[in-house]
Every structure is written in structure tokens, then in C-alpha cells.
Amino acid sequence: MRTAFVFPGQAAQRAGMASAWADTPHAAAFDLVGERAGIDLRTAADDADACAASTALAQPAIHAASLAAFDALLDAGVRPDVVAGHSLGEVTAAVAAGVLARRDGADLVVARGEAMGRACAASPGAMAAIVRLDLDVVEDLVARVPDACIANANAPGQVVVAGTPEAVDEVGRRAAEQRGRALPLKVEGAFHSEAMAPAVVRVDTLLRHLDVQDPAVPVVSGIDGLPRTSGEAVARALVDGILAPVRWIDVQHALAADEVDLIVEVGPGGVLAGCAKRTVPDLPCVSVAGPEAVADVLAALDAQSVHA
Numbered sequence: 001m002r003t004a005f006v007f008p009g010q011a012a013q014r015a016g017m018a019s020a021w022a023d024t025p026h027a028a029a030f031d032l033v034g035e036r037a038g039i040d041l042r043t044a045a046d047d048a049d050a051c052a053a054s055t056a057l058a059q060p061a062i063h064a065a066s067l068a069a070f071d072a073l074l075d076a077g078v079r080p081d082v083v084a085g086h087s088l089g090e091v092t093a094a095v096a097a098g099v100l101a102r103r104d105g106a107d108l109v110v111a112r113g114e115a116m117g118r119a120c121a122a123s124p125g126a127m128a129a130i131v132r133l134d135l136d137v138v139e140d141l142v143a144r145v146p147d148a149c150i151a152n153a154n155a156p157g158q159v160v161v162a163g164t165p166e167a168v169d170e171v172g173r174r175a176a177e178q179r180g181r182a183l184p185l186k187v188e189g190a191f192h193s194e195a196m197a198p199a200v201v202r203v204d205t206l207l208r209h210l211d212v213q214d215p216a217v218p219v220v221s222g223i224d225g226l227p228r229t230s231g232e233a234v235a236r237a238l239v240d241g242i243l244a245p246v247r248w249i250d251v252q253h254a255l256a257a258d259e260v261d262l263i264v265e266v267g268p269g270g271v272l273a274g275c276a277k278r279t280v281p282d283l284p285c286v287s288v289a290g291p292e293a294v295a296d297v298l299a300a301l302d303a304q305s306v307h308a
Helices: 025-037 048-053 055-075 089-096 102-122 135-143 165-177 194-207 231-240 248-257 271-279 291-307
Strands: 003-007 082-085 126-131 148-155 158-163 181-184 262-266 285-288
Touching (some): 003 055, 003 089, 025 055, 025 102, 048 055, 055 102, 055 262, 089 102, 089 231, 102 194, 135 165, 148 165, 148 248, 165 181, 194 231, 262 271, 285 291
Parallel strands (some): 003 082, 003 262, 262 285
Antiparallel strands (some): 126 158, 148 158
């Protein structure tokens, strides 16, 4: 039996992210991350609209919610054989794999969120999911629109573009001409675009001062869908991934090729579980956004054992 833990990124925020864990010891994750951020994260993380409006809040909140789910799984005896994370989630994956200590991971997420928030303010941008069109079609559309880029390739028929608001609108118009549809995302700016370049320096500088260890399990990078097995390689991917598009389709295929039996989405949103159903439909995926879902993971593992 091989289990993959995948950790969601920004835009996974949901109302009640902290309250879901309030009656469990795993809510301590919000206290640790909140202390490093200097805010009451148990209260702030419950406000999905505030998280959508503020990158500096959303990233620590989602990271803490994912850590709470991770701790609940560990307490239930469920451990990953491989981990991956979608953008911000790659920092959480690094913590889960032991590359970064909890406190250092929290500091990195806080600094990352603040730096990306400042970059959003300096270069206003937008993002939209283009659905119903294949990646190569969207790539061709983006190539014809200055100031637009591919940000995420999440699943067949779901590609996220980023850029200036005007550029993203233009890609949406061209997608409609190809019978696609653009769905605007509730985010603060154009992530995974050149607008985020100032944040690279901040994250790179901080990582150079943190204690980085080799991962206990492979970390599959969203940059290229390839595993990183050294702490240095994971850290480099955390820096490069700020600008590089998230190739989540490649990550999912890599997990399937690694003979993973179950994908567990560790954190809020359910977005990654939805992607898995479209990309690797024969590979079971369970989302853990609250304590009650841990039982679903145990049941899925039992079912896989019966069929093994």
C-alpha cells in the first residue's frame, strides 16, 4: 500500500477552516502559525472572504489548516509514502516531509504571503480558470496575448491563466470563441507570473538562513512533476515555484506512475480531489478538511488492502 499526501494552495480557503478543528488538539497548528504571523489565526482563518482578499492572511491560514489535518492523520496512524503540494502547498509538503521544522515552515509561509501580497499591490493582476479547453489550446491563446501566462495546469480541461486584468479578460474572450469558458478566481493578484518576481528574493533569502534537511519521503515538485529527494533540491523548488507554472497534471500522473494506491488531500478546499477525479480517475482520492474525514481515509485504506 502506497499513500500520497497532497497539500492545497491558495484559493483553497473555505469558511470555518479553524473552527473545523476547534474541539481537537490539532487546532494547535493555528496557534503556532498565528504566533509567527502575529495574528489570532483561529479567528482570522474562519473568514474565507478576508482570506480571498489578503494573500498575507490566506497563506498562513491554509497552511495551518493543512497542518491540522496532517496531524490528525498522523495520530490515526496514517503516514505518507510520498508528498506533493500545489504552490503554497509545497511549503506544507516540505514540512510534512521533514525538510523544514514546523516553526521554520511557518516563518517561510508568513514571509512568502507578505512578499507576494506586496507584489500584488505593486503590480495589480488577475487570474482565471479556463475550462473546457485542452492545455495546448490555452497555451496557444496565451501566446497571442501580451502580459498573460499559464499559471496552473490543474486537470484536463482546467487551466489557470494569470496576468494583468486586461490580459486575463482578453484570454477569456478568446477562450469563449473556442467554446471554452473563463472563471475568475478570488485571489489578490497574478500568481505564477512575472509580477511575483519581488517575492522570489524574499523567499530565497529566508530559505538560505533556515535549517534544511533531506526529506523523509520524496517530495514531487509542481514545477515538473519530478521527485526531489534532497533538502537542497526541495528548497530550490520552493523558490523557483513562485514564478514557474504549477504542472499539477504532471504531479498526478507521477503519483500514479509511482504506484500510489490512495491520494489524500490534506487540507481545505476539495480542489485537489476534484482534479484527481478528472486526471487519474482510477486512483482513489479522499479530502481531509475536518476531523470526521479521517475515518474516510482509514476506510479507503482498508478497502485498498482488501483489493490488494
